[in-house]
Amino acid sequence: xxxxSRVLTQGVPAGMPxxxxxxxxxxxxxxxxxxxxxxGRRSIEEKAQSQQYLTPYExxxxxxxxxxxxxxxxxxxxKHIPSLAFVIAxxxxxxxxxxxxxGKNWSQGFEKRHSELQARRAKALDWNRHGKxxxxxxxxxxxxxxxxxxxxxxxxxxxxxxDETGVMLSMPGSVKVLTGxxxxxxxxxxxxxxxxxxxxxxxxxxxxxxxxMIIWPAATHRSNWTTFSTPRWQYACSESGYTDxxxxxxxxxxxxxxxxxxxxxxxxxxxxCDGFGTHETLEILEYCFANNILLCRLASxxxxxxxxxxxxxxxxxKAAYREQVERLERGGVNTIGKEHFTFLYSRxxxxxxxxxxxKAGFAASGLLPFNPDRxxxxxxxxxxxxxxxxxxxxxxxxxxxxxxxxxxxxxVSVEGLASLQDLIIKQDxxxxxxxxxxxxxxxxxxxxxxxxxxxxxxxxxxxxxRFLMTINNEAKVRxxxxxxxxxxxxxxxxxxxxxxxxxxxxxxxTKKSKGKGKRGRKRxxxxxxxxxxxxxxxxxxxxxxxxxxxxxxxxxxxxTDDAWRAPVARMW
Numbered sequence: 129x130x131x132x133s134r135v136l137t138q139g140v141p142a143g144m145p146x147x148x149x150x151x152x153x154x155x156x157x158x159x160x161x162x163x164x165x166x167x168g169r170r171s172i173e174e175k176a177q178s179q180q181y182l183t184p185y186e187x188x189x190x191x192x193x194x195x196x197x198x199x200x201x202x203x204x205x206x207k208h209i210p211s212l213a214f215v216i217a218x219x220x221x222x223x224x225x226x227x228x229x230x231g232k233n234w235s236q237g238f239e240k241r242h243s244e245l246q247a248r249r250a251k252a253l254d255w256n257r258h259g260k261x262x263x264x265x266x267x268x269x270x271x272x273x274x275x276x277x278x279x280x281x282x283x284x285x286x287x288x289x290x291d292e293t294g295v296m297l298s299m300p301g302s303v304k305v306l307t308g309x310x311x312x313x314x315x316x317x318x319x320x321x322x323x324x325x326x327x328x329x330x331x332x333x334x335x336x337x338x339x340x341m342i343i344w345p346a347a348t349h350r351s352n353w354t355t356f357s358t359p360r361w362q363y364a365c366s367e368s369g370y371t372d373x374x375x376x377x378x379x380x381x382x383x384x385x386x387x388x389x390x391x392x393x394x395x396x397x398x399x400x401c402d403g404f405g406t407h408e409t410l411e412i413l414e415y416c417f418a419n420n421i422l423l424c425r426l427a428s429x430x431x432x433x434x435x436x437x438x439x440x441x442x443x444x445x446k447a448a449y450r451e452q453v454e455r456l457e458r459g460g461v462n463t464i465g466k467e468h469f470t471f472l473y474s475r476x477x478x479x480x481x482x483x484x485x486x487k488a489g490f491a492a493s494g495l496l497p498f499n500p501d502r503x504x505x506x507x508x509x510x511x512x513x514x515x516x517x518x519x520x521x522x523x524x525x526x527x528x529x530x531x532x533x534x535x536x537x538x539x540v541s542v543e544g545l546a547s548l549q550d551l552i553i554k555q556d557x558x559x560x561x562x563x564x565x566x567x568x569x570x571x572x573x574x575x576x577x578x579x580x581x582x583x584x585x586x587x588x589x590x591x592x593x594r595f596l597m598t599i600n601n602e603a604k605v606r607x608x609x610x611x612x613x614x615x616x617x618x619x620x621x622x623x624x625x626x627x628x629x630x631x632x633x634x635x636x637x638t639k640k641s642k643g644k645g646k647r648g649r650k651r652x653x654x655x656x657x658x659x660x661x662x663x664x665x666x667x668x669x670x671x672x673x674x675x676x677x678x679x680x681x682x683x684x685x686x687x688t689d690d691a692w693r694a695p696v697a698r699m700w
Contacts, residue, residue, distance in 0.1 A: 185581050186216050186580055187242070188581065189581050189588065190216065190588070194245065203250055214230065219586070220584075259508060260508075260510035261429070262429055265430050266427065269427045270503075276424065282396060286332075287490070287495070288397065288398065288400065289331055289437055289490075290399060292326050292327070292370070293326070293329065293445070295473065297469060300454065321463065321465070325469055325473075326345075327343070330384060335487050337477075337486060339383055340477070341362040342362070342363050342364070344466065345366065349365060353469070353470070356470040373405075392420075396420050399421055400435070403427070437489065440488050441485050448479040452473075452476055
């Protein structure tokens, strides 16, 4: 309701004249606006709403649907929102009337009209890492680690986090450059080498970091890979380039324990790591128990929120490494190999592993200072029920003492809609004084709103059901098809695969039919047909005919122009 409508409804205080001039002077609304509004002219807002593609109540239903899909982890893309509006409009007007979809800029206007919506970029995230699947895991993690950190013997300098990270030898990113206005080239020359080198890093809650262990994707160490001086670094080799249980144990013995034992001064050290299987072998657990190391494992699929290395230092580390690669390429080195890695990675670590970044990582992961809300507040709590909660239905009763017009609540259920209908038909129709007319008007307004919301929600739900049924029908073929070997050739066409599939099905059907014979009776074997029968006749005739040395054996039906066959030696 705008200011003019509110002034006309409420009027002026008692004792003042009820003219348009008095109302205008009292409220600040122009007299012409009050005059036109009293004679039925609509406000600018109402006129704009009547020209919109969807009614305000239909837009409210669409907003509710979009927010619900966002809470479920499936936010709707902006390009698909006009199609949802088209579904609602077709439901309102009926399918027999032709209707155009909304314009290309309708989504932007829809966003501006509803402040509870905001356009943002949504990156792809593994379903196992989505907030609705890891919220309770993270809450339980803070309960466990909170009991550990409450121990007065656990100091900030003895709280560590280790993790592995993979670094591409040369993977330049997209950068902004200045070129000629008329230039059409949007790329730059670079040698991309996709070899991945793994580094095991460990940081402390007081801002320190330990020496790394570099894992080469190789079977042996090469002399030119470590020409740059890196004292106290450890190097390992792995055919896959990733860590294993032996390398994890050696990192614990050669790096973590020697570099943290003296500083701990016989106090327990807390080592936080992810749930990778190589971190929890029996040898590692025994070593940690014997050396007063508390090994705390993060919950699965939660490291992107609760691991300080992932939260703060690894992103600037890789950005700094790419900058070093850029610098080397500007100097004329076109190919970045393993011989360049230690030099580039050492400089990148100095830029990224600063005390400020490390402490920020422990703070952002809610560990130091201990604040679980720092992590959980950015994760919406998963809804207990997927359905929209029903609002409390208001029991409307008419009391003779009520002088003010009460606005009923919009019904959200069939019972509420029926109750409001009874109030309109049975009660308001009998008393048509001024107060009852206003009450009837408002109840009809709520009744119409509830009906429009119901139709809009039903259209959106039917559209979603049809989409899910389509996806399910497409998946039925994939689920019902068994994984069978169709061929061993490295390259096969689709036609070859179809032929092999039919042949395998025919062979299985033949085997199945043969296995249905009765026990004790001699089953009829399938007579050889086609090429197999002709071949047996040829072999029989060849063995029975006399041959001269060097003579090509033939049968009676063959000529000398037939395909040559190797001579068969007689067994004397």
